[in-house]
Amino acid sequence: MVDIIVVSHSDQLANGIVELNKQMCQDANIYACGGLEDHSLGTSIDKLMDIINTIPQDHEILILCDIGSSYMSAESAIDFCDIADRCHLSKAALVEGSLVACVSASVGKDLAEIKNDLKDMILEK
């Protein structure tokens, strides 16, 4: 099972992307990690770590990010919470990438297969 986390500077943007994905894949394990604790713009490593900690140990994790610093924040979180072996941080285009990943995860593909599905959608981040 692959769980997907959408990291964005904006709470609304992250939730909107999750909403869009849920329309296609109702049962997908996709989480919104947007904005800071007070809902202002920014990326919160604590918020991301809290989500990661709720994901069962036997699930793999795919993290998709909006722009530059959310990628850096997510990368720091992976460094500090020892999940690198079951986690992939992707530079795929956020909206399209999340849809591809969600559909792939819902048909039971593993992290390596999903990573491959996203390979043509990688951006500079």
Next chain:
Amino acid sequence: MQVNEAIKILDNINSEIAENEQYLSELDAAIGDGDHGHNMTKGMKAVVTIIDEKDYSDFGMLFKDVAMQLISNVGGASGPLYGTAFMEMAKWCKDKVTLTQDDLIELLNAAIKGIQKRGKAVENEKTMLDVLMLTTNYLKDQGLDGVEGFINSCVEKTKDMQATKGRASYLQERSIGHIDPGAKSMSIFLINMIKGIKA
């Protein structure tokens, strides 16, 4: 420099970042999202709240706490960047109880390694590294004399650069003509650290 002196330096950095909050945010508003002053002030406030109430026996423990506070409390790119810099510095000075002028150069090399690991930037991309890398070279070649003036000139030089990393890079050539806010905040860290080594 002893650990308790480093705590004092971090207190001074906190005060100076807070004094420059508006200026840093103005610099950031010109080429980014305008929150650098607010973010750094919030981050450094969290740092001093933790370090002022704990006892540290070595620099490694101190810098690790600084790193975690910055990573957790700065909402923008500067959180992971400064946080990873302090984390690499913490690794380098694990168990160290004093720091000399030579140690400072090694410490700054560790910070460069951390920032490059996270941000993938090189020199001349209008980032904090344009101050940190040149200052480290200056210290290696010329020592402490005149380094404060040199640091300020490095900050000024970022004005003429075009950003190719970070959010400012979206502005392309319109990023030219503004000082990089990360370069300015980095100068505050460096000048205070150098004051501490000189004392």
